[in-house]
Amino acid sequence: MTASIRRRKAFGTTALLLAAMLIGGWLNASSYVTPLGPVGVPPSVPEADALRAETGRVVGREILSEEVAVLPLPETWIPPRDSLSSAVKEPSPIREPLLVMPRLVEPVRIRIPSIGVDAPIQAVDLAPDGSLAITDDGDMVFWYRGSAYPGWPGRALLAGHLDRVEGGWAVFAGLHRLQPGSVVLVELADGRVLHYTVMGQARAVSTNLPAELLTSQNESELVLITCAGWWDPLRRTYSDNLLVFTRLEGLGPVG
Amino acid sequence: MRRLFTVIMTIAALAAVPLTVAAAGHEKARLTVVHGVPDLVVDVYANDAKVLSDFTFGTVTDPLALDPGTYKLAIRPAGADPASAPVLSAEATLAAGQNASVVAHLDANGQPRLSIFVNDTSTVASGKGRLIVRHTAQAPAVDVRAGGAVVFANLANPNEAKADVDAATYSVDLAPAGQAQAVFGPVDLPVAAGAATIVYAIGSIEGGSFRLVTQVITGLGAPPSHVGTGGGSAANATLPWTVALLAALLALAGSATLARVPVRSKRNLR
Numbered sequence: 001m002t003a004s005i006r007r008r009k010a011f012g013t014t015a016l017l018l019a020a021m022l023i024g025g026w027l028n029a030s031s032y033v034t035p036l037g038p039v040g041v042p043p044s045v046p047e048a049d050a051l052r053a054e055t056g057r058v059v060g061r062e063i064l065s066e067e068v069a070v071l072p073l074p075e076t077w078i079p080p081r082d083s084l085s086s087a088v089k090e091p092s093p094i095r096e097p098l099l100v101m102p103r104l105v106e107p108v109r110i111r112i113p114s115i116g117v118d119a120p121i122q123a124v125d126l127a128p129d130g131s132l133a134i135t136d137d138g139d140m141v142f143w144y145r146g147s148a149y150p151g152w153p154g155r156a157l158l159a160g161h162l163d164r165v166e167g168g169w170a171v172f173a174g175l176h177r178l179q180p181g182s183v184v185l186v187e188l189a190d191g192r193v194l195h196y197t198v199m200g201q202a203r204a205v206s207t208n209l210p211a212e213l214l215t216s217q218n219e220s221e222l223v224l225i226t227c228a229g230w231w232d233p234l235r236r237t238y239s240d241n242l243l244v245f246t247r248l249e250g251l252g253p254v255g
Numbered sequence: 256m257r258r259l260f261t262v263i264m265t266i267a268a269l270a271a272v273p274l275t276v277a278a279a280g281h282e283k284a285r286l287t288v289v290h291g292v293p294d295l296v297v298d299v300y301a302n303d304a305k306v307l308s309d310f311t312f313g314t315v316t317d318p319l320a321l322d323p324g325t326y327k328l329a330i331r332p333a334g335a336d337p338a339s340a341p342v343l344s345a346e347a348t349l350a351a352g353q354n355a356s357v358v359a360h361l362d363a364n365g366q367p368r369l370s371i372f373v374n375d376t377s378t379v380a381s382g383k384g385r386l387i388v389r390h391t392a393q394a395p396a397v398d399v400r401a402g403g404a405v406v407f408a409n410l411a412n413p414n415e416a417k418a419d420v421d422a423a424t425y426s427v428d429l430a431p432a433g434q435a436q437a438v439f440g441p442v443d444l445p446v447a448a449g450a451a452t453i454v455y456a457i458g459s460i461e462g463g464s465f466r467l468v469t470q471v472i473t474g475l476g477a478p479p480s481h482v483g484t485g486g487g488s489a490a491n492a493t494l495p496w497t498v499a500l501l502a503a504l505l506a507l508a509g510s511a512t513l514a515r516v517p518v519r520s521k522r523n524l525r
Contacts, residue, residue: 099466149473153318162486168488231487
């Protein structure tokens with residue numbers, strides 16, 4: 001074997017190994033991160049578990065379970081929509097209430113003091129292609145109407161942008177800094193504030209979100225979601241999504 | 256060439272780091288209890304343990320989270336001896352993740368009974384809501400009408416009818432099956448998107464206690480296939496592409512150089 005062949009062989013092998021290390025290291029570092037709290041099995045909070053064991057009830061729904069009696073509408077008087085939901089709790093002296101409904105109240109604002117988030121919430125549905133129908137607004141947080149209502153059993157999904165089309169970071173850029181125990185406050189349309197704490201984070205490939213993302217019916221939870229990983233300029237999307245799991249603790253401070 | 260193969264396999268192995276998302280662990284079953292027997296205050300027992308006290312007509316509980324299994328349900332007058340004979344009893348088998356409702360109600364002849372319904376929590380299409388109506392009242396079979404049109408025809412005690420409808424507030428009334436004159440309503444019934452709205456007719460028309468009570472299960476929308484929360488302007492977002500390009504160039508140079516190395520086995524043949 002001549003020296004030049006040996007040199008070529010050495011160079012070629014080194015180059016390939018280097019390429020392998022670059023690709024492997026990059027994939028390991030940026031695209032795939034072991035979930036801290038696995039999707040579907042959030043870490044448990046002893047007090048909440050104890051409360052549930054004691055009462056057999058879901059904490060959140062209990063808070064929101066005040067029911068409202070909707071009275072039959074006399075033909076001559078149609079009340080404004082608002083007064084229906086804040087209506088009479090006592091049965092009318094003349095007629096019994098005919099329909100009793102629990103209140104469904106949409107979230108309107110989210111505050112995460114530890115990362116300086118204070119943003120309005122807009123309710124959205126799915127687009128025809130099955131993706132979440134959010135706008136480009138980097139200051140808005142989007143609640144998926146098909147996820148749980150905040151405070152009700154199941155998972156409420158709130159999405160916010162990582163960065164802006166026009167440049168700069170967006171509302172959920174600091175989401176990765178949230179630690180277990182960080183506080184998340186969600187204000188409802190009726191002024192009540194729900195107090196959540198962070199349980200953990202997970203990463204998922206954005207083209208392969210876990211099918212069980214919204215199926216937890218055991219807890220009243222909030223899942224915050226934004227983008228992560230690397231930007232694919234061809235598909236115009238990030239490779240991953242960052243998921244932050246939070247659990248409802250109770251009613252939070254107002255204001 | 257074997258070395259090149261080894262290198263390629265190394266790249267493949269490093270690239271194929273699996274992302275495992277743990278499946279949902281052991282899931283509880285959920286049971287909602289509905290009280291539809293007028294003038295009767297009761298305690299509710301599951302497997303001889305009291306789960307509800309002083310439960311009154313027209314109440315719909317929050318869902319109880321129960322371990323999957325078979326439950327003996329018993330209803331006794333409020334404060335009655337737990338060892339006494341129950342007014343009503345039934346057995347319910349709940350599978351993991353199953354969502355069911357048990358209703359104490361009057362049958363068509365005014366006799367109390369327990370009925371168990373499994374709640375349909377399958378996903379609803381975007382913008383739709385699921386409307387479920389359960390006839391658990393002392394009343395004849397009815398047509399359920401929304402905005403004057405019959406939605407569910409000839410619904411009789413103790414059956415249910417359901418449909419996925421556009422999310423909206425409907426003006427609902429009830430008429431004896433096949434008749435035009437409503438016996439109840441109209442009332443405004445909101446059907447929320449991504450949720451099941453379960454309406455129970457309870458009480459007795461004759462006795463004047465007839466009413467509708469409602470249970471709502473939210474979060475039934477399909478999970479989004481994609482959440483595009485990126486604008487692509489973050490400074491480091493394109494760094495991986497530089498890395499990938501560099502890696503590709505190196506790989507190309509490496510393979511090209513190796514390809515020019517004479518293969519030993521061939522030389523030996525000479």
